[in-house]
Amino acid sequence: MTYEGQQLLTRLDDDGTLTVEIVPQSWEEPSGSQILVRVEAAPINPSDLGLLFASADTAGADYSPGKVVAKMPEAATRAMQARHGIAMPAGNECAGTVVAAGEAPAAQALLGKRVACVPGTAYATYALADAAMAMPLAEGVTAEQGASSFVNPMTALGFVETMRKEGFTGLVHAAAASNLGQMLVRICAEDGVPLVNIVRSEAQVKLLRDLGAEHVLDMTAPGFDAALTDAIHATGAMLGFDPIGGGTLAGQILAAMERSASRGAAFSRYGSSVPKKVYIYGALDTGPTILNRAFGLTWDLGGWLLTPFMQKAGSEVVGRMRARVMKDLTTTFASHYKARVGLEEMLSKEAVGAYNARRTGEKYLVVP
Amino acid sequence: MTYEGQQLLTRLDDDGTLTVEIVPQSWEEPSGSQILVRVEAAPINPSDLGLLFASADTAGADYSPGKVVAKMPEAATRAMQARHGIAMPAGNECAGTVVAAGEAPAAQALLGKRVACVPGTAYATYALADAAMAMPLAEGVTAEQGASSFVNPMTALGFVETMRKEGFTGLVHAAAASNLGQMLVRICAEDGVPLVNIVRSEAQVKLLRDLGAEHVLDMTAPGFDAALTDAIHATGAMLGFDPIGGGTLAGQILAAMERSASRGAAFSRYGSSVPKKVYIYGALDTGPTILNRAFGLTWDLGGWLLTPFMQKAGSEVVGRMRARVMKDLTTTFASHYKARVGLEEMLSKEAVGAYNARRTGEKYLVVP
Numbered sequence: 001m002t003y004e005g006q007q008l009l010t011r012l013d014d015d016g017t018l019t020v021e022i023v024p025q026s027w028e029e030p031s032g033s034q035i036l037v038r039v040e041a042a043p044i045n046p047s048d049l050g051l052l053f054a055s056a057d058t059a060g061a062d063y064s065p066g067k068v069v070a071k072m073p074e075a076a077t078r079a080m081q082a083r084h085g086i087a088m089p090a091g092n093e094c095a096g097t098v099v100a101a102g103e104a105p106a107a108q109a110l111l112g113k114r115v116a117c118v119p120g121t122a123y124a125t126y127a128l129a130d131a132a133m134a135m136p137l138a139e140g141v142t143a144e145q146g147a148s149s150f151v152n153p154m155t156a157l158g159f160v161e162t163m164r165k166e167g168f169t170g171l172v173h174a175a176a177a178s179n180l181g182q183m184l185v186r187i188c189a190e191d192g193v194p195l196v197n198i199v200r201s202e203a204q205v206k207l208l209r210d211l212g213a214e215h216v217l218d219m220t221a222p223g224f225d226a227a228l229t230d231a232i233h234a235t236g237a238m239l240g241f242d243p244i245g246g247g248t249l250a251g252q253i254l255a256a257m258e259r260s261a262s263r264g265a266a267f268s269r270y271g272s273s274v275p276k277k278v279y280i281y282g283a284l285d286t287g288p289t290i291l292n293r294a295f296g297l298t299w300d301l302g303g304w305l306l307t308p309f310m311q312k313a314g315s316e317v318v319g320r321m322r323a324r325v326m327k328d329l330t331t332t333f334a335s336h337y338k339a340r341v342g343l344e345e346m347l348s349k350e351a352v353g354a355y356n357a358r359r360t361g362e363k364y365l366v367v368p
Numbered sequence: 369m370t371y372e373g374q375q376l377l378t379r380l381d382d383d384g385t386l387t388v389e390i391v392p393q394s395w396e397e398p399s400g401s402q403i404l405v406r407v408e409a410a411p412i413n414p415s416d417l418g419l420l421f422a423s424a425d426t427a428g429a430d431y432s433p434g435k436v437v438a439k440m441p442e443a444a445t446r447a448m449q450a451r452h453g454i455a456m457p458a459g460n461e462c463a464g465t466v467v468a469a470g471e472a473p474a475a476q477a478l479l480g481k482r483v484a485c486v487p488g489t490a491y492a493t494y495a496l497a498d499a500a501m502a503m504p505l506a507e508g509v510t511a512e513q514g515a516s517s518f519v520n521p522m523t524a525l526g527f528v529e530t531m532r533k534e535g536f537t538g539l540v541h542a543a544a545a546s547n548l549g550q551m552l553v554r555i556c557a558e559d560g561v562p563l564v565n566i567v568r569s570e571a572q573v574k575l576l577r578d579l580g581a582e583h584v585l586d587m588t589a590p591g592f593d594a595a596l597t598d599a600i601h602a603t604g605a606m607l608g609f610d611p612i613g614g615g616t617l618a619g620q621i622l623a624a625m626e627r628s629a630s631r632g633a634a635f636s637r638y639g640s641s642v643p644k645k646v647y648i649y650g651a652l653d654t655g656p657t658i659l660n661r662a663f664g665l666t667w668d669l670g671g672w673l674l675t676p677f678m679q680k681a682g683s684e685v686v687g688r689m690r691a692r693v694m695k696d697l698t699t700t701f702a703s704h705y706k707a708r709v710g711l712e713e714m715l716s717k718e719a720v721g722a723y724n725a726r727r728t729g730e731k732y733l734v735v736p
Contacts, residue, residue: 031382050637050638051637054637057685075662079662080635082633082634082635082636083635084631086546086635088635094478149556150610191447208447210659245661246661251656262450265450267450267454267456268401268449268450269418269419269422270418270675273675273676280661280665283661286661288659288661289619289657289658289659289661290656290657290658290659291656291657291658291659292656293613293648293651293654293656293657294443294447294613295671296671297648297671297672297673298671298676299670299671300668300670300671301601301667301668301669301670302667302668302669302670303639303663303664303665303667303668305638305665305666307639307641308666325646355603
């Protein structure tokens with residue numbers, strides 16, 4: 001049988017025109033280890049927006065029901081040459097009910113069950129997924145509770161795994177009031193990992209303090225650099241994760257680490273020899289990263305991405321992480337949403353304007 | 369017996385006054401494994417200038433015979449708090465004759481010999497060094513030929529060792545017309561390592577081509593980014609070394625690596641998964657590093673410093689590197705100097721203005 005529904009597609013043409021639209025789509029019966037999931041809830045994560053809209057001008061776009069036509073800046077259009085003219089599905093993760101399954105036992109075992117999965121095509125009525133990558137939700141767990149069970153939880157756990165693997169003993173996290181940041185606060189509390197949280201307002205300071213976070217710093221407050229140095233000194237946190245990317249923050253974290261490492265030490269023209277590292281894992285600010293290199297010559301700045309991390313970590317580690325997420329899905333790994341929208345509604349001017357601003361605490365959930 | 373002579377000292381006071389002067393100094397008889405070297409030639413490397421003058425205003429300084437008094441910018445003064453009020457010797461490396469030695473056999477064996485060493489106090493009449501770190505120069509090798517046998521040669525060899533250890537197969541080198549850059553051209557030719565040289569003028573292009581370098585790019589020429597991408601594509605060089613630090617070059621190298629890695633590949637919103645890395649190993653430009661992050665999320669930028677590299681590499685590797693330098697000191701590892709100055713003369717306005725400009729090809733040699 002064929003399953004009829006709708007699918008979001010995003011296409012960038014070589015003239016810089018970006019077209020995002022909901023189109024009719026049909027799905028065939030799955031085969032082998034594949035399952036067909038009726039999508040019931042799919043979050044819009046910052047990592048989805050890079051594909052959905054990238055740096056297109058959504059404020060000045062044309063909106064019609066189920067369709068957005070926007071202009072992409074010239075440099076970005078050139079940089080994304082490999083996607084010119086290709087209508088691409090989007091939506092990394094979702095939860096829903098398995099309505100059909102291939103003949104493989106692993107697939108058949110999921111038939112009728114509610115699962116969380118990572119199809120990469122989640123903004124749609126249905127999504128095809130591999131049974132091996134789908135996790136059945138526990139009895140009583142809703143699709144909404146299971147929708148964000150992959151990207152944020154695995155990323156937050158990945159930070160702690162990375163810290164241990166690279167020999168660090170504490171973490172600094174920027175934009176820490178996000179859903180992911182809140183998870184990280186709870187994970188670090190459970191695991192006894194010292195954590196320095198950097199947020200952007202007094203309200204966010206309160207939010208994280210109410211979660212039990214000890215070190216929460218408002219980067220917009222006077223004396224931030226000194227407070228950051230003190231917090232790093234108190235925690236020994238020499239590994240940072242920054243989803244902002246643009247601006248001076250990554251360099252400020254490295255400089256604070258350096259000041260902490262050099263405290264009381266004799267002068268060295270090359271700075272301290274204590275390893276200090278910041279990973280950029282997002283691009284909330286797509287502007288340039290500006291490093292005022294006041295941190296000697298023992299430092300590292302790099303990109304961090306979930307998929308290569310998991311490949312390097314190996315299936316045993318990933319399996320253990322996945323099991324932990326499923327066990328604590330409604331507590332440690334709970335997500336919060338500002339609004340719920342249907343497939344067509346997710347392309348309304350109001351919705352795009354809200355979630356594409358990538359403001360902390362304003363995550364949208366798509367409920368097709 | 370006591371050895372009388374002169375010594376350069378550099379002192380930064382907490383009000384930002386930097387005083388660099390030549391003062392009378394006496395040296396006692398060495399003991400144990402120590403040797404006393406009469407300094408005959410000591411280069412002024414960029415790595416020495418960070419201690420000698422750092423970012424002080426040498427153009428507006430007061431000059432008197434054997435003395436410079438300059439103003440340090442406020443931020444730099446604060447950043448170097450640990451050296452306030454301390455008169456520090458300078459001069460990483462030198463060559464000279466061993467005039468006295470401690471009782472240890474290793475020290476006694478060097479008595480009367482001409483050696484290269486790394487005392488950190490080389491701008492002086494004499495320098496105390498450890499016999500284990502001193503290398504006797506071969507018959508017929510002059511002090512001038514042996515003066516720069518450590519910092520530049522070991523750094524250039526360290527780049528190739530780092531490349532191998534980290535699994536890369538080619539190098540990109542910025543400011544490649546320097547003494548160090550010329551050594552790297554010869555080392556890479558001998559070892560069959562593909563090398564992309566980035567220089568800053570047509571004259572420097574010619575200089576390196578005359579040395580046999582294949583890929584030499586003028587970063588001031590139109591089409592530099594495209595040419596860099598092509599050269600990286602031709603060589604597979606995904607590891608860069610940059611002594612400039614400030615400005616956009618490190619990011620341009622990463623972006624060119626990314627364009628090369630993505631050539632012909634399907635679109636990925638996160639960029640290619642090929643590892644790309646740039647090490648900053650100097651600060652010819654002390655301004656901010658500006659990264660226009662057009663290189664996905666699989667990238668690394670870090671600081672590189674000779675001492676921690678050698679500690680990690682271990683004594684066997686370092687011993688092999690040292691032996692190679694000594695063997696080919698007057699060929700592969702030959703250095704060139706623009707001028708020779710005495711101890712007092714090195715603090716003249718003319719000399720400081722010339723070598724503190726850190727221009728490629730204008731290295732000074734101190735001959736006390």
